[in-house]
Structure formats: C-alpha cells, structure tokens
Amino acid sequence: MLTAYGADRARWPADQRRRLKSVSLDERLTEEEAVERELDLLLGASSEPKAPADLHAKVMATFPRMPARPGILDDIKTLVRRMARPAPAGAFAALGFAGFMIGAMTNEGVSLPPEREAYAYAEDAAFEFSGEEDGAWDVE
Amino acid sequence: MEPSFLSDDALVEQAGQGDAQAATALVERHADKIFAVCFRTLRDRQHAEDAVQETFVNLWTNASQWRSDGGKLEAWLYRVAVNNCLSMLRKQRREAPQEAAPEQVDGRPRPDDDYLAAERRVLIDKALLALPDRQRAAIALCHFEDLSNIDAAAAMEISVEALESLLSRGRRKLRALLIDERDYLTGMMRDDTAN
Numbered sequence: 001m002l003t004a005y006g007a008d009r010a011r012w013p014a015d016q017r018r019r020l021k022s023v024s025l026d027e028r029l030t031e032e033e034a035v036e037r038e039l040d041l042l043l044g045a046s047s048e049p050k051a052p053a054d055l056h057a058k059v060m061a062t063f064p065r066m067p068a069r070p071g072i073l074d075d076i077k078t079l080v081r082r083m084a085r086p087a088p089a090g091a092f093a094a095l096g097f098a099g100f101m102i103g104a105m106t107n108e109g110v111s112l113p114p115e116r117e118a119y120a121y122a123e124d125a126a127f128e129f130s131g132e133e134d135g136a137w138d139v140e
Numbered sequence: 141m142e143p144s145f146l147s148d149d150a151l152v153e154q155a156g157q158g159d160a161q162a163a164t165a166l167v168e169r170h171a172d173k174i175f176a177v178c179f180r181t182l183r184d185r186q187h188a189e190d191a192v193q194e195t196f197v198n199l200w201t202n203a204s205q206w207r208s209d210g211g212k213l214e215a216w217l218y219r220v221a222v223n224n225c226l227s228m229l230r231k232q233r234r235e236a237p238q239e240a241a242p243e244q245v246d247g248r249p250r251p252d253d254d255y256l257a258a259e260r261r262v263l264i265d266k267a268l269l270a271l272p273d274r275q276r277a278a279i280a281l282c283h284f285e286d287l288s289n290i291d292a293a294a295a296m297e298i299s300v301e302a303l304e305s306l307l308s309r310g311r312r313k314l315r316a317l318l319i320d321e322r323d324y325l326t327g328m329m330r331d332d333t334a335n
Binding site: 005045052064 | 179
C-alpha cells in the first residue's frame with residue numbers, strides 16, 4: 001500500500017484502509033512511510049495542469065453540426081416540390097389528349113371544300129339498281 | 141430542463157441527437173479533468189489539447205449508440221483519453237525515435253511563484269517525464285486525479301494488481317530519480333513552509 005499509493009492513507013483503497021487501520025508499523029515501515037510522505041510532498045509540487053481558456057471552444061468545434069429535424073411544413077413543401085417536378089410533361093400530355101377529344105367530338109360540324117363535299121355525298125348515298133335495261137343506276 | 145442539471149447519460153443521449161447544448165454541458169463538466177490527465181501523461185500542452193479533442197470526437201461518434209451499462213461516462217472518457225495519450229506517445233516514438241520522450245517542461249516562473257518553487261517544479265516534472273508512459277499514466281490517474289484503484293485500473297484496461305505494480309514501480313523510479321535532489325528539494329519545501 002505504501003509503495004503503490006504513498007503515505008497518505010486517504011489514498012489507499014477503502015477496504016485496505018479499514019483492514020490496516022489497527023496495524024502498527026514497525027521501524028522499517030515507519031522509515032518507508034516517511035520516504036513515501038516526502039515523495040507525496042514532492043509530487044504535490046509538480047506543475048498544475050491548467051486547461052487553456054479556449055479548450056472548451058476547441059472541443060465544441062469537433063461537435064458535428066447536424067441539420068435540424070425538418071418540421072411538418074418542410075415535409076409538405078418537399079412533397080409539393082417533388083410532385084411539381086413531372087408536372088410540365090403531364091400537363092402537355094393532358095392538353096394534347098383534351099385537344100384530340102374536342103376535335104373528335106366536333107368533327108361533324110366541319111365544312112369541306114365543294115369537290116370533297118361531292119365525294120362525301122357519293123359515298124354516303126345509297127345506290128340501288130333500277131332494273132332498267134340501259135343499266136342505269138338510280139340514285140335515291 | 142437545463143442541460144447542466146441532467147445526468148451524463150441523458151446528456152450523451154441528447155448530444156447523440158445533435159443537441160449542441162447537451163454537448164456543451166458535457167464539455168464543461170469533463171473537459172478540464174480529461175485535459176489534466178492528458179497533460180500529466182503527455183507533459184505537453186498542445187498534445188494534451190489534441191488528445192482531449194480526440195477523446196470528445198470519440199464520444200460524439202459513439203453518442204447515438206451510447207449504453208451506460210452501469211458504467212460511468214467519466215470512467216469511459218478516462219479510458220479513451222489514456223488510450224489516446226498512450227497511442228500518441230507510441231506514434232511519436234515511431235516517427236521520431238530520437239525524440240522519444242516529450243521534452244517540454246514548462247520551467248517559466250509563474251507570476252505567483254518564487255524562483256525556488258519554479259526550480260523545484262522543473263526538477264519534479266523532469267523526473268515525471270523520465271517515467272515510462274504507463275507508470276506516468278497510472279500515477280496521473282491515482283495520485284493526481286484521485287481515481288479509485290478500480291476506476292484507474294478500468295481506465296487503463298488492466299487489473300487492479302497490475303495497476304498497483306505500475307504505481308509501485310513508478311514511485312520507486314521517481315524516488316531513485318529524485319534521490320540526488322532529495323535533500324535540496326525537501327530543504328526548499330521546508331524553507332517554503334517556514335516562510
């Protein structure tokens with residue numbers, strides 16, 4: 001105990017201190033104790049490490065700055081931003097489809113040039129064989 | 141709750157989630173003590189600062205998975221700090237074997253010192269410097285930081301018996317180193333006391 005922990009019994013492990021409380025030191029150990037006491041005194045006179053004033057700031061500079069947890073408003077903004085990204089292509093496609101549908105529905109009202117009108121009439125007309133000899137076709 | 145009132149475990153948990161206030165509270169609570177051990181082991185202010193920073197970087201890295209498991213944060217910090225110091229000393233030796241031991245003993249008298257006290261401090265610091273690293277670390281933890289033998293042994297990751305052996309050998313070597321100066325040093329101390 002003396003050689004490891006020095007002469008100050010307050011530094012000894014509590015159990016050893018209790019155990020050796022009543023033990024009286026012989027002459028040799030008394031001398032040893034005096035030497036260890038001197039060494040304790042000398043150690044007490046060594047440099048006191050005083051932490052530098054900026055130590056805490058330097059240590060805190062190593063603390064990783066993590067981004068703050070986003071709130072619900074940030075979550076909504078992110079969602080809207082993500083959804084907005086494919087919107088132009090989708091909008092063009094929707095517009096194209098709408099145009100096609102409108103065109104198809106209003107097709108009947110479109111007027112054709114006269115020659116095309118005639119063809120259209122001929123195509124639409126029902127032809128019937130009249131049965132006459134000249135083989136003429138009656139047009140209804 | 142004010143971070144300074146929280147337990148170490150609670151602060152580490154919060155620091156692990158990025159809470160800078162909790163981290164500051166931990167630094168204010170422990171950094172100076174860790175610096176003292178690092179300085180006494182390394183005997184160099186700049187290296188001691190580096191070792192403290194490295195120790196806290198280890199803490200930040202492990203903070204999010206921190207489990208106390210009944211152990212104290214302080215004991216963990218001491219263990220990491222001593223490991224860092226011993227690694228630094230080993231690295232210094234590898235890189236510059238001729239400059240094996242750190243040689244920076246601050247012998248400048250402080251404003252509140254007298255010349256004799258400064259001289260005495262230099263002699264004792266030199267003797268401490270001459271100790272093997274692990275013996276010096278053991279003395280720093282037990283003698284200067286007043287850690288119990290169990291905590292000091294845990295910090296050095298050795299058994300209590302091995303710690304006591306380091307302490308005994310360290311003190312024996314110190315006595316041998318200071319024996320020539322013993323009368324002079326103790327005489328100076330008696331003079332100081334008389335004054």
